[in-house]
Amino acid sequence: MEWPHKDLLDVGQLSREEAEHVFRTGRYFQEINARPVKKVPTLKGRTVVLFFAEPSTRTKTSFDMAAKRLSADTFSLAKSGSSLTKGESLKDTAWTLQAMSLDALVIRHQASGAAQYLAERLECSVINAGDGWHAHPTQALLDAFTLYQEWGSVQGKTILILGDIAHSRVARSNVQLLTMLGAKVRLCGPRTLMPSAVGGWPVEVGYNLDEAVRGVDAVMCLRLQLERQTSCLFPDGREYARSYCLGMRHLERANAGAKILHPGPINRGLEISSDVADCPDSLILDQVASGVAVRMALLFLYVTRKEVE
Amino acid sequence: MAAPELVIRNARCLGRAVDLLVSDGKVLELTDHAPDRDYGAARTVDAGGAILLPALIDAHTHLREPGFEYKEDIASGLAAAAHGGFGRIMCMANTRPVNDHAPITQAMLGAARKTWPQGPFLHPIGALTKDLKGQELAPMAELAEVGCVAFSNDGLPVADTERFRRAVEYAASVGRPVIDHCEDPHMAPAAGVNEGAISSRLGLRGQPDVAEAVQVARDILLAEYLAIPIHLAHISCIRSLEFIRAAKARGVAVTAETCPHYLLLTEEAVDGYRTEAKVNPPLRTQADLQAMRAAIADGTIDMLATDHAPHAAHEKDVEFDLAPCGISGLDTALPLTWDLVREGVLDEAAFRRLWHERPAEVFGLPANYFRPGDPADFILFDPEARWTLTTETMRSKGKNTPFLGREMRGRCTLLSMAGNVVLG
Numbered sequence: 094m095e096w097p098h099k100d101l102l103d104v105g106q107l108s109r110e111e112a113e114h115v116f117r118t119g120r121y122f123q124e125i126n127a128r129p130v131k132k133v134p135t136l137k138g139r140t141v142v143l144f145f146a147e148p149s150t151r152t153k154t155s156f157d158m159a160a161k162r163l164s165a166d167t168f169s170l171a172k173s174g175s176s177l178t179k180g181e182s183l184k185d186t187a188w189t190l191q192a193m194s195l196d197a198l199v200i201r202h203q204a205s206g207a208a209q210y211l212a213e214r215l216e217c218s219v220i221n222a223g224d225g226w227h228a229h230p231t232q233a234l235l236d237a238f239t240l241y242q243e244w245g246s247v248q249g250k251t252i253l254i255l256g257d258i259a260h261s262r263v264a265r266s267n268v269q270l271l272t273m274l275g276a277k278v279r280l281c282g283p284r285t286l287m288p289s290a291v292g293g294w295p296v297e298v299g300y301n302l303d304e305a306v307r308g309v310d311a312v313m314c315l316r317l318q319l320e321r322q323t324s325c326l327f328p329d330g331r332e333y334a335r336s337y338c339l340g341m342r343h344l345e346r347a348n349a350g351a352k353i354l355h356p357g358p359i360n361r362g363l364e365i366s367s368d369v370a371d372c373p374d375s376l377i378l379d380q381v382a383s384g385v386a387v388r389m390a391l392l393f394l395y396v397t398r399k400e401v402e
Numbered sequence: 403m404a405a406p407e408l409v410i411r412n413a414r415c416l417g418r419a420v421d422l423l424v425s426d427g428k429v430l431e432l433t434d435h436a437p438d439r440d441y442g443a444a445r446t447v448d449a450g451g452a453i454l455l456p457a458l459i460d461a462h463t464h465l466r467e468p469g470f471e472y473k474e475d476i477a478s479g480l481a482a483a484a485h486g487g488f489g490r491i492m493c494m495a496n497t498r499p500v501n502d503h504a505p506i507t508q509a510m511l512g513a514a515r516k517t518w519p520q521g522p523f524l525h526p527i528g529a530l531t532k533d534l535k536g537q538e539l540a541p542m543a544e545l546a547e548v549g550c551v552a553f554s555n556d557g558l559p560v561a562d563t564e565r566f567r568r569a570v571e572y573a574a575s576v577g578r579p580v581i582d583h584c585e586d587p588h589m590a591p592a593a594g595v596n597e598g599a600i601s602s603r604l605g606l607r608g609q610p611d612v613a614e615a616v617q618v619a620r621d622i623l624l625a626e627y628l629a630i631p632i633h634l635a636h637i638s639c640i641r642s643l644e645f646i647r648a649a650k651a652r653g654v655a656v657t658a659e660t661c662p663h664y665l666l667l668t669e670e671a672v673d674g675y676r677t678e679a680k681v682n683p684p685l686r687t688q689a690d691l692q693a694m695r696a697a698i699a700d701g702t703i704d705m706l707a708t709d710h711a712p713h714a715a716h717e718k719d720v721e722f723d724l725a726p727c728g729i730s731g732l733d734t735a736l737p738l739t740w741d742l743v744r745e746g747v748l749d750e751a752a753f754r755r756l757w758h759e760r761p762a763e764v765f766g767l768p769a770n771y772f773r774p775g776d777p778a779d780f781i782l783f784d785p786e787a788r789w790t791l792t793t794e795t796m797r798s799k800g801k802n803t804p805f806l807g808r809e810m811r812g813r814c815t816l817l818s819m820a821g822n823v824v825l826g
């Protein structure tokens with residue numbers, strides 16, 4: 094398949110066929126990752142820049158490892174100063190990057206739309222590693238890939254996404270991707286943590302976890318930012334956990350063998366209880382392994398794409 | 403009869419061909435077009451069938467002088483006004499320093515007189531509270547004395563209802579109206595995108611329409627309780643209109659304005675993180691847009707205003723959240739809203755009411771109904787002139803508009819203020 098896209102900004106850009114092509118390519122790299130020598134020369138001489146304006150050890154390490162296993166050179170661009178008060182910063186970053194003649198830019202940024210902003214100005218591929226509350230396409234692809242590894246497909250499966258949906262780029266991207274791939278998606282969390290227009294999304298919405306978990310094939314927990322309690326979005330961690338911490342008692346209502354996912358890092362006892370996180374049906378560590386393979390697949394597809402006029 | 407000093411021949415006015423005779427800066431007569439008649443005028447202009455309109459009045463402009471002259475200064479703002487068909491513009495107080503004491507007002511008026519002595523004319527709006535902080539009242543009597551025509555904290559609405567009440571009462575004793583920027587400042591202030599489908603999809607914090615409507619409702623209750631008129635700025639949504647319509651029906655003295663962009667664009671315009679469509683209040687839904695159009699036609703909305711908010715290019719060329727709100731509007735308001743006449747949303751009489759008569763009445767400015775003795779403040783407008791809006795064709799320093807690149811239909815070819823031909 095000739096890859097037709099220059100950038101990966103959100104999963105809505107991909108067709109079902111393209112997403113499944115990413116999974117097939119990912120499976121190939123997953124096999125390479127199981128070998129004693131995990132490096133292939135596929136992207137030798139290519140340059141991948143990791144620009145993480147917002148800290149994330151996991152995603153950054155995952156991309157770095159993916160690029161290095163493909164023999165690409167990777168550079169990290171540090172973001173000087175964490176506060177974005179001067180508007181010129183992203184524009185200046187764009188000019189600097191343009192001068193570096195790189196092949197791919199992986200960007201994590203606190204502003205929704207930052208990846209698109211750079212993609213419109215740069216000639217290289219831009220891969221969105223999470224922008225604000227907007228999108229986290231590589232996370233969604235690795236989540237779906239993990240479920241494909243288990244089930245072969247997500248067609249007809251019911252997947253519950255639990256927690257802070259409103260501020261979650263992971264949830265936004267997963268809703269788009271999983272529904273496109275034929276899954277039924279359910280959302281659960283307090284009303285204050287739901288997007289205002291969630292009624293127009295192709296999902297079921299519930300506020301009661303005991304009901305929402307009934308008959309699901311997988312539960313995807315999201316990370317909760319405790320700081321949000323100061324904006325009156327929920328009272329405190331204890332109160333939140335009472336209603337929305339996924340425990341073993343909830344799983345009894347789910348379908349047998351229901352899978353557990355979490356993008357990490359986990360707040361044990363807040364979003365998910367320890368026994369659920371560590372149970373045999375938990376795919377949390379598989380997600381980490383899948384992450385490297387899927388990101389290898391994406392770097393490969395985007396960097397070696399044929400330019401279509 | 404003395405010979406007129408200026409005659410406009412062969413203009414169209416409310417559908418008929420007319421000649422306009424001007425003497426001593428005033429309308430002498432508006433008469434049926436007489437091709438063969440010699441008026442013996444000092445100066446004659448053949449309008450060639452262009453439309454004769456009263457010079458537009460903009461009750462809501464942000465000129466950035468003093469303080470932010472790189473965005474706009476009084477001279478460039480008045481240039482944009484003149485070319486856009488505006489004879490008078492009212493400028494908001496959110497300059498730096500804020501227009502909250504007489505020397506600032508006087509400096510603004512001095513800069514206007516120096517650069518555009520014959521018009522367009524500047525009518526400053528004074529701050530309602532010192533430094534727009536919403537705490538202490540600005541010296542409104544002094545500000546009114548040197549030329550402020552109204553008072554407003556536009557941009558930083560007064561959240562504290564008690565303080566707002568006192569400000570409205572005090573302004574009334576000075577004899578000047580209050581213009582309120584209706585926004586509950588605790589609900590996603592200046593988010594620049596409507597809370598709804600687009601904000602949810604783009605992952606942006608949106609501002610709900612109730613943030614506007616809740617303050618519209620408050621202002622209506624206060625206006626009614628105090629029996630003092632309040633003018634509601636840049637209304638954008640159905641929820642506000644419902645309150646305003648009901649208030650007017652029971653005789654509450656509120657007046658309201660909206661801006662061209664709320665009649666022409668929806669929240670979709672910010673899709674793709676388009677900062678040039680980031681405006682406060684935010685662009686709303688298609689249903690809101692249709693309701694706003696109905697409200698300018700039926701009089702629920704009294705007047706149109708540009709909310710001209712120029713910004714430098716680099717300020718808008720950033721992530722959506724960091725970009726300032728505002729559209730540069732003086733250059734484009736006339737052709738954009740004339741399109742509504744062409745579409746049958748408005749007739750020419752309503753257009754004159756919205757852009758001239760009501761703002762003149764509400765803010766006590768001279769009005770021209772083309773009756774003998776009215777000030778000869780008028781424009782000629784060629785509705786068929788085609789031109790493209792580019793950074794070069796805009797006179798404002800602010801090129802921040804979502805209409806950039808659009809072909810405009812219609813342009814102001816002549817502006818006369820008190821019989822002086824300022825442009826054309």
Ligand SMILES: [Zn+2]
Binds near residue numbers: 557583635636682683
């Ligand atoms: Zn305002």
